[in-house]
Amino acid sequence: MTQQQTPTKITNKLLSEEFLNKFDTFLFDCDGVLWLGTILLPSIRETLDMLTSLGKQLIFVTNNSTKSRKAYTKKFESFGIKVTEDQIFTSGYASAVYVRDFLKLQPGKDKIWGFGEAGVREELTLMGFETLGCDDPGLNQPFDASTSPFLVNGLDKDVKCVVAGLDHNVNYHRLAITLQYLQQPDVEFVGTNVDSTFPQKGYTFPGAGSMVESVAFSSGRRPAYCGKPNKNMLNTIVSAFNLDRSKCCMVGDRLNTDIRFGHEGELGGTLLVLTGIETEERALEVTSEHPRPAYYVEKLGDLYEYTH
Amino acid sequence: MTQQQTPTKITNKLLSEEFLNKFDTFLFDCDGVLWLGTILLPSIRETLDMLTSLGKQLIFVTNNSTKSRKAYTKKFESFGIKVTEDQIFTSGYASAVYVRDFLKLQPGKDKIWGFGEAGVREELTLMGFETLGCDDPGLNQPFDASTSPFLVNGLDKDVKCVVAGLDHNVNYHRLAITLQYLQQPDVEFVGTNVDSTFPQKGYTFPGAGSMVESVAFSSGRRPAYCGKPNKNMLNTIVSAFNLDRSKCCMVGDRLNTDIRFGHEGELGGTLLVLTGIETEERALEVTSEHPRPAYYVEKLGDLYEYTH
Structure with missing residues (x-):
């Protein structure tokens, strides 16, 4: 499987464009990927806008059960990001x-x-x-x-x-x-x-x-x-949007939940960001405890910064 | 081991006396054996007095960690039972x-x-x-x-x-x-x-x-x-009183803590009372989940009632 090959680090415009061309749909974990608590990470708005203008479908998947999907749209709004309730899946x-x-x-x-x-x-x-x-x-x-x-x-x-x-x-x-x-x-x-x-x-x-x-x-x-990495959650999402799994990429900051979620759900790809709890060393580590990501990048905003 | 033979039910004066003669020291669980919450069980004071007058050593062993040993002596006092702090072992x-x-x-x-x-x-x-x-x-x-x-x-x-x-x-x-x-x-x-x-x-x-x-x-x-059924607790008690394990009997209402405690601690005997959470059926059951008691009795006070 792709995820078990050596992870590709996205470090420039060419790699970034190659990566983006592979997928129609991106599933994002939120905390550690888009923001850290109440702080929006760099170039996140620009990256999401770019993906939307490229015609990509964006879905947000969080294990945070303390807020409803409706309350979550308000959190996005507070960062100046417009998403609708049906783009959000909480545990x-x-x-x-x-x-x-x-x-x-x-x-x-x-x-x-x-x-x-x-x-x-x-x-x-x-x-x-x-x-x-x-x-x-x-x-x-x-x-x-x-x-x-x-x-x-x-x-x-x-x-x-x-x-x-x-x-x-x-x-x-x-x-x-x-x-x-x-x-x-x-x-x-x-x-x-x-x-x-x-x-x-x-x-x-x-x-x-x-x-x-x-x-x-x-x-x-x-x-x-029910939450990530359980397949129930992904099955719900795939069926709600009638997704082609091979054209989907899961983006997250945790190997044992986000990357496992994409891997076990047999999505086309996974992208690990290093703005959360994982390190480059862990991303490259071969272990039975969690799958490796297909791609990794220092921060999600690099996808925008490399191409602009 | 004794505990794995068919448990003997103490149902009369003869069996009660035979049982009492075997042991010098009795270790008692408290809740479910002596009392249920704030209610003293029948003939408990009389049974403990009888044991003391027979020269038996009485030790009280509880997994309740919410009260100190000192506070526990007050609980005994509230039931009109006089015990000293060094007779009590809490988890x-x-x-x-x-x-x-x-x-x-x-x-x-x-x-x-x-x-x-x-x-x-x-x-x-x-x-x-x-x-x-x-x-x-x-x-x-x-x-x-x-x-x-x-x-x-x-x-x-x-x-x-x-x-x-x-x-x-x-x-x-x-x-x-x-x-x-x-x-x-x-x-x-x-x-x-x-x-x-x-x-x-x-x-x-x-x-x-x-x-x-x-x-x-x-x-x-x-x-x-640290508490029952862990051996640390029993080792502490045995060394504090320099006890001969073969002359000790653990009395309790739970197979998987009290009876296990006496069994794994290689005490001379165990007595299950049915005033707590266990039934006669469970006492007789052969299972790998917990040892069987050497003896069992409907209530601890029977030891007094049968002999008086």
């Missing part, structure tokens, strides 16, 4: 699609218990699922089994699935009630994404996976993970 | 002993980062270790990497170990700072106990292991667990 949205299309739960009838932030609730709600938990203020109260409003009247029998992801408001109340639902054998268990950590302001902080694995351990169950 | 105390005697960290010099409740901090402090984290009110504030007092001045370079256990005040702040210390390769990682859950008021709630495993997953590290 929260991927989880909602999985619940409806794979688990075949019924919007309007089956309910979901969410352990995660507003993004998870909003995507599930938009799909028609009544969603309990998540950012319900009652869960911010200290947990007491005798008074918790989520316990005293019994569990909701219509809850058929737990969707768990990153929650900065994680507390014992949320963990305890999530466990009660997971102890029901007929309740499904979905994790938004397996990331153990995420980078922020030079630190590495606990990611969605570290929360999902906590309730997985207490319940003795394994979740179905 | 928090076992962790403190492990940090000092096995990891050879130096009280008065090396510091500990605690992710757990007051019991962990108190035991480490009593042993002379300055302990950061735990129930520090600063950790109750919402986490912000730019303002967290545990980050803005850098990590404490004298911290040489993380001790993690059950914390009902678990939040993102605690998880994030604990992860920062675990990212330091020279910082050791100790878990008080591996229990995935604990029973309370008819429910099963997340236990210490579900918190420890969260930071284990985010850090990619494995902890050294």
Whole structure:
């Protein structure tokens, strides 16, 4: 496979144009690729404009489940980048699609218990699922089994699935009630994404996976993970846009999620950028732990800078 | 081994006396054996008094790390049972002993980062270790990497170990700072106990292991667990009292912690009580998942009731 050949570093105009000509569609990870937290990386607007003017299709794929797709368009807007909601795929949205299309739960009838932030609730709600938990203020109260409003009247029998992801408001109340639902054998268990950590302001902080694995351990169950690098997410995207995988390139800053996602999804190519957590040394490393990218570049903006 | 023979059910005076004559020392799990939460089980005071009057040595061994040994004596007192601090071993105390005697960290010099409740901090402090984290009110504030007092001045370079256990005040702040210390390769990682859950008021709630495993997953590290069924705890007890293991019996309500603890620690016997989470069917089951007890009894108080 292309991805297992020695990665090509894009270092000049010729290589950049050759690379761009190979693909019709680019799937971008966001944080570490387009921006770092609240800082837009250099020449990103120009690169995206150039790709659009070349007739390329742009799709944005993020494991961040804390924001809904609608909220994500606002983040793009804040950087002066115009994208529409249907160009964005979050792991929260991927989880909602999985619940409806794979688990075949019924919007309007089956309910979901969410352990995660507003993004998870909003995507599930938009799909028609009544969603309990998540950012319900009652869960911010200290947990007491005798008074918790989520316990005293019994569990909701219509809850058929737990969707768990990153929650900065994680507390014992949320963990305890999530466990009660997971102890029901007929309740499904979905994790938004397996990331153990995420980078922020030079630190590495606990990611969605570290929360999902906590309730997985207490319940003795394994979740179905939906975000990158899981194929469910890519299958959803490919079918939504009727894409030709061979003409798609996944662009990301993480070998074990983004590049694996493109590789295992059998896309035509992968591009690693070095503005996130990976180094050139890691990009070139041959290991069984993650695939190598087909291409890599110091920063995404180089694609524009080399050709202008 | 005795424990793998068919378990003997103690159902009358003769069996009870035969059982009691075999042992000089009884190690008791507490919750589920002596009491259920705040309710003392029937004939417990009488049974313990009888054992004392027969010259038996009584030791109490609990995986509850939230209370110190001193606080535990008060819990016994509240039930009208008089025990001294040195009869009690908690997983928090076992962790403190492990940090000092096995990891050879130096009280008065090396510091500990605690992710757990007051019991962990108190035991480490009593042993002379300055302990950061735990129930520090600063950790109750919402986490912000730019303002967290545990980050803005850098990590404490004298911290040489993380001790993690059950914390009902678990939040993102605690998880994030604990992860920062675990990212330091020279910082050791100790878990008080591996229990995935604990029973309370008819429910099963997340236990210490579900918190420890969260930071284990985010850090990619494995902890050294100290509580039952780990041998470290039993070794500490045996050496503190210079016990003859063959004359000791472990009494508990959990096959995979208490009975395993006695079995793997090669004690003379084990007694399962059915007042906690196990059933008679489970006690008799032959499985590779846990050892069988040598003896079992409906409730601990039967030992007194049969003989009086």
